[in-house]
Amino acid sequence: MENAIQAITIAVVLFGLLGMGVWVGATLIACGLVVVLFFTSTTAGPIFATIAWGHTASWTLTALPLFIWMGEILYRTSLAKDMFSGLSPWVQNLPGRLVHVNVVGCGIFAAVSGSSSATTATIGRISLPELAKRGYDEKIAIGTLAGAGTLGLLIPPSIIMIVYCVAAQVSINRLFIAGVIPGLTLMVLFSGYIVFWSLRNKGKVPTETEATSWRERFGRLKLLLPVVGLIVAVIGSIYAGVATATEAAALGVVGALVIAGFSGSLSKANFQASLTGAARTSCMIAFILMGAGFLTSAMTFSGLPADLSAWIVGMDLSIYAFIAVLTVFFIIMGCFLDGISIVVLTTSVILPAVKAVGIDPLWFGIYLVFVVEMAQITPPLGFNLFVIQGLTGKNIIEISKMVIPFFILMLVATAIITVFPDLVTWLVYSNV
Template identity: 70%
Template sequence: MSDLAQAAVLMAVLFLMLGLGVWVALALIACGLVGLLLFTSAPPGVLFATTAWGSTASWALTALPLFIWMGEILYRTRLAEDMFSGLGPWVRGLPGRLVHVNVLGCGIFAAVSGSSAATAATIGRISLPELKSRGYDESISIGSLAGAGTLGLLIPPSIVMIVYGVAAQVSIVKLFTAGILPGLMLMLLFSGYIALWSLRHPSRVPADTNHVPWRERILRLRLLAPVALLIVAVIGSIYTGVATATEAAALGVIGSLAIAAWGGSLNRQSFVASLMGAARTSCMITFILLGAAYLTSAMSFTGLPANVAQWISSLGLGPYGLLAVLTVFFVLLGCFLDGISIVVLTTAVLLPAVQAAGIDPLWFGIYLILVVEMAQITPPVGFNLFVIQGITGLQLFTLARMALPFFLLMVVATVLITVFPQIVMALPGAMG
């Protein structure tokens, strides 16, 4: 059977399983099993056993449940409310005023949670009711939250970065470092758009009636101290080489427990709830990783990935042409799969072609995370849209329309890091 026919059969099986509502991990395993039975003579059971162990027995993966647990602990604290109170007075002079708190709050929370959905949910529960009560336009309030919520994937520590690092055998510490400047750039793009939108629609931004004296502004900065210390402890320890990603994750858990205890939100119930939430999410991600690893191994026996890479190389596309095609491919894929599934499903297949085109795997990881961020706000399977729908009760496609300008800003960010790759590579290069 030709490569095209094999690919068509496997894609049909995968989309059939996903369309029937089968778990992503089980759909990947089923797809791999079909590939092995139809196109190879390899023993599926033996391959599953070896792949299951090889894909999960990784020291780098131990950082994953720890960072997820850190986010779960902070999700149950007053951290987001304190950030809103501390940041609010400082953005009142900017065009758009308190809408910028969505961007800054998501950026700060992303630096201690590692999860896009947790970032959008935590900041959204505080900011959206507050902005609505003060008369801010709903479209810019919700759109900015949808866009900025995706920063949880890009600003380290990022769960998706850990998944990509394990799948692509790229240093997680360097990935974390590489995500800092693109994350800050995306925050600037979001805030810049909010300012321009506000200048064009001054009637839709309420007047500032609540003046906060300078002394009070400075005093409120103490509300940001716990999260600032946690960011310095986690990201600073990684960047300076004092701790590995796993050790920094453990430090983050201890710090988040201390913040929760200091804020009075740490009790037996919240501790158990955070632990169970982290266990469920970690198991889900590990199961998806296992399924993707099995499918990847099955496809390697069929020779399909190598042939696909060879076919892409034979097209004679330069790096820019290849990235343009891949961007469209990932955006379409993001309409049907969540971010982690996209990363684990495509990394092993596409990396040979990417490296053949002369693209650095470290840079490609940040590019991939940027386009996966777009998938978080594209219907019908946009996880951030689901989260915000739960908060607002609005229709999914209404939310998608509000988020569209921020989706386009992510496209702009992708173009910028492609044209100026040093935005990604400068900090990892400085580490040596």
């Protein structure tokens, strides 16, 4: 009974403060204080001091601001425009033609960005005007951009993966490697849907194609070399075991600066803007991690996570039923919280139950990224929806309708990795 009262109290305080516009980090700290004061016999000061230091002084966390800075630098270069020019000749003869650039472009940029919103904004600035100018249906153009933009969370290096690894004490290198095959799987599903849609709506796909010779096609590939080289350097060094995530992140920052310098888009103003943006985002995430750590620690003192784990295990659910229940729970959470908040708020509470039913924490990390991706395109707080609203001026409800097929595809992808978990773990354990 006491645990039920505690859970209800936390929910009321959490959503009440968030509804009033209080910062997420401050809200989580307030919830932790409520738990300590009313449901434990300990004092809040020493717990908060210890947790605040422990969750912000972690060496593992140093990769986070570096990857964010790398994405900020590339966000301000001509990378997206070059990618569109380099990719368009290769996809224009596929069913759906240039719409595939959204998927492939987002997949490539995700591998050097780590951010869903940055991926969506960067690719969208180039692709949406180009597709509109060539007469492509705006629904499929906007829908694919919103869906494929979420690849920034799944294809490594991913900021959300680093946050999960810090909260769950999982290897960042291994989780990055685990995200490769699921990320490619989701890209295939998105492109497959574009093919299906275009075959059923032939009148909405322009028939005009750009006349390019094979020589020109291969010539344009050089526009992709900088970003491909950066991907190989960052992800390849991690997969080969020659660099930690933090070292790979530092390598990525240097590479991003070199690309920006050679592209002629690295100015003093851009450099300062990228540094400021990275610092602001990193501080925001650190504040949320601090608050979530304090709340989690407070709940641990009260016994709620252990009791919740015992209750879930006592329900004797199959793994599939357990995952189905969690998926519904996370989708509902995604309607009210951003992805990082979902991860830091739920990981430490749910992970004991996840381990108790026999689920690999590494696999669960990728599953969690999948459901957080759904949160990026779930109204009313889907970040990708706001980004596209800023690019197009359309209202959230209209954009949400365009995204529904891709939300369903994410559910399908979640089901696939649940039924075939080796898609997540094979690459990791074969590399051990």
